[in-house]
Amino acid sequence: MKEKYNVVISERQAVPRSKRMREAGQSASSAAVLVSGSSDTNNGGNGHTHTNLADLERIGLDTEGYQTIRVGNLDEETGEVIVTHEKVKAGYADKAAMADKADYADKAGISHDLDQDSPVNERFLNKTKADQTKYHLGVGGLTSKDLIQANNGLVIRKQEIVEEPVPMSMSLTSYGDHLTEETEDSLIEEINTVSPGSAATLGELTNVADDADDTSETNDILVRNAGTEEWSVNSTLLSQVSQLMTKVFPFTLNLSGGGTYEKGSVQTVTLSWTYDRSIESQTVNNEALDTTVRSKQYPGVTTDTEYTLNAISGGQSYTKSVAAKFRLKKYYGVSPNKTITNEEILTLTSAWAERPQASTIFNCTGGKYPYYILPTSITAGIQFWIGGLRNTDWTEETKSITNAYGYTENYTIYRLNNTQTGVLNIEIR
Numbered sequence: 001m002k003e004k005y006n007v008v009i010s011e012r013q014a015v016p017r018s019k020r021m022r023e024a025g026q027s028a029s030s031a032a033v034l035v036s037g038s039s040d041t042n043n044g045g046n047g048h049t050h051t052n053l054a055d056l057e058r059i060g061l062d063t064e065g066y067q068t069i070r071v072g073n074l075d076e077e078t079g080e081v082i083v084t085h086e087k088v089k090a091g092y093a094d095k096a097a098m099a100d101k102a103d104y105a106d107k108a109g110i111s112h113d114l115d116q117d118s119p120v121n122e123r124f125l126n127k128t129k130a131d132q133t134k135y136h137l138g139v140g141g142l143t144s145k146d147l148i149q150a151n152n153g154l155v156i157r158k159q160e161i162v163e164e165p166v167p168m169s170m171s172l173t174s175y176g177d178h179l180t181e182e183t184e185d186s187l188i189e190e191i192n193t194v195s196p197g198s199a200a201t202l203g204e205l206t207n208v209a210d211d212a213d214d215t216s217e218t219n220d221i222l223v224r225n226a227g228t229e230e231w232s233v234n235s236t237l238l239s240q241v242s243q244l245m246t247k248v249f250p251f252t253l254n255l256s257g258g259g260t261y262e263k264g265s266v267q268t269v270t271l272s273w274t275y276d277r278s279i280e281s282q283t284v285n286n287e288a289l290d291t292t293v294r295s296k297q298y299p300g301v302t303t304d305t306e307y308t309l310n311a312i313s314g315g316q317s318y319t320k321s322v323a324a325k326f327r328l329k330k331y332y333g334v335s336p337n338k339t340i341t342n343e344e345i346l347t348l349t350s351a352w353a354e355r356p357q358a359s360t361i362f363n364c365t366g367g368k369y370p371y372y373i374l375p376t377s378i379t380a381g382i383q384f385w386i387g388g389l390r391n392t393d394w395t396e397e398t399k400s401i402t403n404a405y406g407y408t409e410n411y412t413i414y415r416l417n418n419t420q421t422g423v424l425n426i427e428i429r
Contacts, residue, residue: 273294338415
């Protein structure tokens with residue numbers, strides 16, 4: 001026989017698991033299970049059904065007593081459905097209530113940090129809403145669009161010079177509406193003042209000339225005037241002392257390098273120099289060099305070149321020069337032959353081609369001719385003197401001679417007409 005049942009649906013207010021939420025008076029949403037159906041004596045009363053049975057069957061509990069829900073996910077590689085039981089994501093706020101469980105101690109702290117009542121909020125000032133602190137706050141600068149309130153007073157410090165001390169009320173007047181004093185002495189202004197008769201600069205001292213504060217193009221010194229307590233500016237004394245020191249202790253510059261080289265040669269000229277004191281700048285042939293440099297090389301030099309070193313020390317300029325000079329040589333000696341070849345000439349004694357008032361020794365022992373060979377360009381008016389008497393018994397020949405560096409020049413070859421058998425001292429004038 002069929003039996004009917006009266007189903008009583010009891011709806012209870014859900015209570016959060018979190019103790020903190022319960023104390024705050026918050027509640028979870030209500031839940032109810034709807035049951036309906038009928039039964040007869042043959043089915044043992046199992047004929048009733050749940051309208052949300054499929055959802056209920058997904059809900060369970062894990063071994064720790066936490067609610068879980070069955071979740072199915074499709075494995076894209078295998079095509080199989082992977083079923084897992086996930087803890088219900090009630091949010092960290094609920095888990096915070098489980099902080100007494102060791103597994104959730106860390107998460108409880110995280111959730112509480114996110115809470116409005118978190119103690120973290122007491123450690124920082126909020127920049128998205130009004131906030132306050134009872135501790136000293138230091139800032140690098142402060143710009144305010146609204147009124148700044150200082151309930152216990154405001155101290156303003158500024159270094160300035162005033163003619164005389166002024167009352168607080170008067171000093172505030174000059175600021176107009178920028179400063180507001182709500183009660184007497186709530187705004188304290190600390191100013192370093194300079195009283196009348198005192199001075200902050202040399203020119204303001206009563207016994208110092210006013211122009212002591214003026215800009216000067218020279219290095220000046222203050223001099224106390226003789227017989228007075230007055231001080232004045234002297235623009236020349238320092239310069240005079242500097243000039244005197246320069247005369248007593250002159251600047252020393254040593255420069256070496258350059259020299260005399262034979263025409264046709266290619267030379268590397270090396271300059272070296274020293275100073276006896278520091279310098280501000282230096283140049284060689286107007287080329288600026290670092291003040292620590294003390295040598296410089298110039299390769300591939302083939303013509304006469306002058307090198308000028310200029311140094312600035314103590315505002316004074318000091319200059320020194322050396323040069324690379326290229327010259328021809330003269331040749332002299334003896335030979336048993338009436339004529340002499342280019343190669344033989346280069347084997348004779350040589351010196352730089354000049355016209356000195358000097359004597360030259362020729363050893364003609366065994367019967368030889370004295371030879372004296374000069375660049376044609378310097379032979380005009382030449383004279384030969386032997387034993388204090390002028391001797392004109394000479395043969396001369398002009399010939400192109402090429403030196404050891406391949407340079408060719410016209411030379412005049414002088415030879416005595418007769419062989420000599422002894423040592424002759426011949427003076428060339």
